[in-house]
Amino acid sequence: MSVAFLFPGQGAQYAGMLHDIKNKWGLAPTFEEASEVLNQDVLSLDSSEKLKCNKNVQICLFIAGVATVRSFKNKGCSPDVVGGHSIGAFGAAVASEVLSFKEALLLVKKRGELMENAYPDGYGMGVVMGLREHQILSIVHELSTDAAPVYVANLNSPDQITISGTLKAIEKVLEKASKKGARKTKMLHVTVPSHCPLMEGVSSELRKTITEVKGKDPAVPFIGNCKARKLWKAADIKEDLAASVALPVRWHDTTEVMYEMGTRLYIEMAPGRVLTDLAAKSFPEARAISAAESTMKTLLILMEKEKM
Amino acid sequence: MSGIKKTSKSWTTRRDQKAVRLAKIDHLLKGKLLGNAHIIEALELLISPGDKVVLEGDNQKQASFLSKALNEVSADKINGLHMIMSSISRPEHLDIFEKGIAEKIDFSYAGAQSLRVSQMIEDETLKMGEIHTYLELYGRLFIDLIPNIALVAADKADAQGNLYTGANTEETPTIIEATAFKDGIVIVQVNELVEELPRVDIPASWIDCIVVADQPYQLEALFTRDPRHITELQILMAMMTIRGIYERHSVQSLNHGIGFNTAAIELLLPTYGEKLGLKGKICKHWALNPHPTLIPAIESGWIESVHCFGGEVGMEQYTAARPDVFFTGRDGSLRSNRAMCQVAGQYAVDAFVGSTLQIDGEGNSSTVTSGRLSGFGGAPNMGHDPRGRRHSTPAWLDMINEQHELARGRKLVVQMVETFQSGNEPVFVESLDAIKVAKQAGLATAPVMIYGDDVTHVVTEEGIAYLYKAQSLDERKAALEAVAGVTPIGLRHNQNKVEKMRRDGLVAFPEDLQIRRTEAKRSLLAARSVEDLVEWSDGLYNPPAKFRNW
Numbered sequence: 052m053s054v055a056f057l058f059p060g061q062g063a064q065y066a067g068m069l070h071d072i073k074n075k076w077g078l079a080p081t082f083e084e085a086s087e088v089l090n091q092d093v094l095s096l097d098s099s100e101k102l103k104c105n106k107n108v109q110i111c112l113f114i115a116g117v118a119t120v121r122s123f124k125n126k127g128c129s130p131d132v133v134g135g136h137s138i139g140a141f142g143a144a145v146a147s148e149v150l151s152f153k154e155a156l157l158l159v160k161k162r163g164e165l166m167e168n169a170y171p172d173g174y175g176m177g178v179v180m181g182l183r184e185h186q187i188l189s190i191v192h193e194l195s196t197d198a199a200p201v202y203v204a205n206l207n208s209p210d211q212i213t214i215s216g217t218l219k220a221i222e223k224v225l226e227k228a229s230k231k232g233a234r235k236t237k238m239l240h241v242t243v244p245s246h247c248p249l250m251e252g253v254s255s256e257l258r259k260t261i262t263e264v265k266g267k268d269p270a271v272p273f274i275g276n277c278k279a280r281k282l283w284k285a286a287d288i289k290e291d292l293a294a295s296v297a298l299p300v301r302w303h304d305t306t307e308v309m310y311e312m313g314t315r316l317y318i319e320m321a322p323g324r325v326l327t328d329l330a331a332k333s334f335p336e337a338r339a340i341s342a343a344e345s346t347m348k349t350l351l352i353l354m355e356k357e358k359m
Numbered sequence: 360m361s362g363i364k365k366t367s368k369s370w371t372t373r374r375d376q377k378a379v380r381l382a383k384i385d386h387l388l389k390g391k392l393l394g395n396a397h398i399i400e401a402l403e404l405l406i407s408p409g410d411k412v413v414l415e416g417d418n419q420k421q422a423s424f425l426s427k428a429l430n431e432v433s434a435d436k437i438n439g440l441h442m443i444m445s446s447i448s449r450p451e452h453l454d455i456f457e458k459g460i461a462e463k464i465d466f467s468y469a470g471a472q473s474l475r476v477s478q479m480i481e482d483e484t485l486k487m488g489e490i491h492t493y494l495e496l497y498g499r500l501f502i503d504l505i506p507n508i509a510l511v512a513a514d515k516a517d518a519q520g521n522l523y524t525g526a527n528t529e530e531t532p533t534i535i536e537a538t539a540f541k542d543g544i545v546i547v548q549v550n551e552l553v554e555e556l557p558r559v560d561i562p563a564s565w566i567d568c569i570v571v572a573d574q575p576y577q578l579e580a581l582f583t584r585d586p587r588h589i590t591e592l593q594i595l596m597a598m599m600t601i602r603g604i605y606e607r608h609s610v611q612s613l614n615h616g617i618g619f620n621t622a623a624i625e626l627l628l629p630t631y632g633e634k635l636g637l638k639g640k641i642c643k644h645w646a647l648n649p650h651p652t653l654i655p656a657i658e659s660g661w662i663e664s665v666h667c668f669g670g671e672v673g674m675e676q677y678t679a680a681r682p683d684v685f686f687t688g689r690d691g692s693l694r695s696n697r698a699m700c701q702v703a704g705q706y707a708v709d710a711f712v713g714s715t716l717q718i719d720g721e722g723n724s725s726t727v728t729s730g731r732l733s734g735f736g737g738a739p740n741m742g743h744d745p746r747g748r749r750h751s752t753p754a755w756l757d758m759i760n761e762q763h764e765l766a767r768g769r770k771l772v773v774q775m776v777e778t779f780q781s782g783n784e785p786v787f788v789e790s791l792d793a794i795k796v797a798k799q800a801g802l803a804t805a806p807v808m809i810y811g812d813d814v815t816h817v818v819t820e821e822g823i824a825y826l827y828k829a830q831s832l833d834e835r836k837a838a839l840e841a842v843a844g845v846t847p848i849g850l851r852h853n854q855n856k857v858e859k860m861r862r863d864g865l866v867a868f869p870e871d872l873q874i875r876r877t878e879a880k881r882s883l884l885a886a887r888s889v890e891d892l893v894e895w896s897d898g899l900y901n902p903p904a905k906f907r908n909w
Contacts (some may be wrong), residue, residue, distance in 0.1 A: 052438075151799070181782075181783060183784065184729075185729075209782065210782050210783070230785070234783075278478070279474075279478070281457075282456075282476060304474060304730070307474050308474055308475060308478070311450065311471065311473075311475045312450045312473055313449075313450045
């Protein structure tokens, strides 16, 4: 059977995350290369102060993902399929050789800047657990207004769904969701209403920049965020990266397509473990493991076993 | 013959074409044997673009060597194939459509690839023929889906090309028959070549080409339910079914689904069933795979016969040692036959007992959930009242619910469901997801697994709805509401009506069947672990590694 590499999105970051990777796997050239591209020491970006800035979060998560892939590559190991959640998709694009590290890093920086500047305050995201997509959709349709819009954002699992929009509207949706039987609801510490139509401006700006990058067809299948499709062409992947910021991430479907393609080992790149838990819950017959919480030796043994 | 001209066309085009194709691989063959290194080359020579190709695979057994090889042929040479598959199971079953090797599909079941199937239909990567039940698909192999090529799997072959398919005979003979007797080409992968076969399941004259695969064909242990996971709620439902349905209607022959509910029934027969004095009165004859959870009932003398659709990994030795119960060959090993068992399950049993994911207010049910086109498999064949049935049995006659000289009986079609699935998702819903999925995929009809008017009983943790007794659609709905718990459908119930239905026998709660909820304990199970099953079998059952924890 086969091995999928999963790249986490926002929420996985923590202070010191890049330092932890450097201590664990070395990879000095990767951090040097990143610092050179950005003209600043990337190892200075993972402090708790710096991580308050959305752009820095995106940059750090992206570098962490690529660093994890590279430490596998140094051992001669590569995945059979890749996918990333939101910003994670850029790491997946590098892992499948669609974009170079440098190209992707500049795009990530641009994406972070655009998103940060789009909505200074009053917007964010929330999460609902224990209700299904159609149930949340009906609440959202009922409560969203032109003045205070709110949307269904990411479908992380059949019963873990995020919403994006104005803080006021999100609060209302969460309240109603609780009344309708949600197991848990909460506001997320995110200042940007990602993955909804409020990001259409960001998406089209990003599309302009991304078109300038040539890109290569992927070396291994890449599962896109927008429709959870297996993508084969550089152009389709670039479009997915640009469009995704204004569309829901169909994450559960992404991992299910991987499963149907034969994935029985999901490895989540550093620094995350959220995607590991989601995959473990959805696919009891498969194994899911967080690279950040394992040793390279364990990971390599599991990969070898899976590919036999 | 007044003036009508006889056509002067050739009557042997298929036969001639077969000869031409086979001549192309003559240099690769030794007798009927093809070296496995040449399989891709041979497929490219034997298959023509647009051919109808049957690729063997059901929910258990897969011609995996041949499906991998088909996925590697050049799409420039072989393309636009019309695939006919019982089950779309393996990743490459769909990869061939992405590559253009195949174009159209007629199938029965796609559980293991249901999301990709839905996506590819939406993206038009895959042109949909029809979704069938197993029997319909087998039927069409002889009518309008006659194969040009069959790619199938067997356990062993001898030098002449005779095949042994043993416990996992399944649909191999059916597929080969439709192909071989209409001048199609039959290619078989075998696990090994032997001097002498244990027995001949399929004769050499039906076969054109044999290849020894690099690995044994894929085989899943799909029907093994670990008794450890049976809950007390499922035991309660099993007790109600035994009392309120099997005993009440004298159900003697039946088919069970693969859920834990029905596994619980199998394990309660030697304990709870025995206590009720039902041995020899119910559950004597089965159309069923060799479920390991059937072992205690067999060993305690409950079961007279079992005919199997397929085998079950680990049950080979056990079934071979119980030839009075199972169908076995002269060599002693099990012979299954999916087509025959489907026919038996459709026409010759008193009852079908299965489970589902969604039931609507009228009793229609479906396992299709949003965005996933999983197909049917064989359940609808068993889960309906075959109106061509003419023989009677006590259970069949007991379903007569009218005074009429021409009144006829009915098969019992029983749905056993808990009112909520895991994750707080109600089973009883206002509208089936199947309706939405049908629209998305452009299907001619909504993929309903079992229609409400075929269902005679619904069992939940609340009680039993005896739907066959309902005199109108409104009564059927009300009886369902009475057992649908706190789902949107269940919340519609009217307490006065429910009491009346209990008095009229349209609905029964556990207490109406003299069952105390507190009686439903795991200690009632004849086996509480896979280890217990092995012990019951005197060590003849060899569970696969994933079910062993000792």
